[in-house]
Amino acid sequence: MPDGAFANSVGCGFDAHIARMANRSAWKGRFNRVGLGSLIYVLYLVIELFRYRPVDLDICIDGRNYSFQQVWMATVSNHPYYGGGMRIAPSARGDDGLLHVTVVGPMQRCIFVLVFVCSFC
Template sequence: MQSTIFIINPQAKNEYCQKVWKKVEQVLQNEKISYSANFTEYSGHARKLARSYAEQAIGQRLCIIAVGGDGTLHEVVNGAAMYPNVTVGFIPGGSGNDFSRGFGIPKDPVAALFAILKGTDHEPVRTDVGIIRHTGENATYFINNMGAGFDAQISEKVNRSKIKGLLNRLSLGKFIYVLFLIKELFVYRCSALEIEIDGKKQSFDSAWFVTVSNQPFYGGGMKISPDANPFDGILNLTVVHNISKG
């Protein structure tokens, strides 16, 4: 029998995710569905929890459901990616929710829950996952997109910004990416870039950024790679270069 564990980020979308979890929890109790729940307490905690439960399962089937934003899901994926017995689910409760857009997950948390529960009666859907290899033996998995350059700088500043919480309270969280894009546009300096794909190298003298996409959306709903498909075995590459700021 498959066990179901929820990992909830109570801080997602300026604590709005707590309301999302209450809706989900009420349905679970009404339907008398067995589960366990854990709340994250700090950045990186979801990854540690996911890995710990995956190890404790000792090969038994386990479903770990992330409740939060794309960051929460990213951590859960990185904690569970090496364990083939683990299935990962997602209930959107963050401000960006690009994963739910790209993978067709319902916005409504209860609808997302029932979609997951329905899927547990069948074989799990397999999806592509990218991997970033760092210096040494460390690696990071990504299920949405990975980027370097201008877009990565914007994402970093958005995640550190106090404005994000304010806009989330006003239900305008996704606009923070546009705000920082305009701000950073005038100060960012392009750089040289060399890419190697299937043994072929290509150089760019003035690159703004490079993005590797597993699904179309990033940055709170921007369609960076319209043809990206998380089920086709291919990662799509986008390079923006040699364009003016005007």
């Protein structure tokens, strides 16, 4: 495996949208001051769940093109967990030299919430 660095995971879609909204929120600082900083993410998850529209996604992996419709989120990971403990790539290992691609979608909003919540279990 070549030497180098890689972020734990890189994502796009709903998870990145929630992170952006929460981090730009004026409420985040207020929540942090009272020790409830993580709740801002839950707040935006609930709000944005009804606004967010899944998108179509085209990606190239090892020279092969893949197309997905109605994607909620996609990540590239070298570790099983991200987002405060969400298990996004259960078989990923930081020392095997592999990157794991996870694409989530299409599914109904209520199922997506269950998948999202259960991934913390």
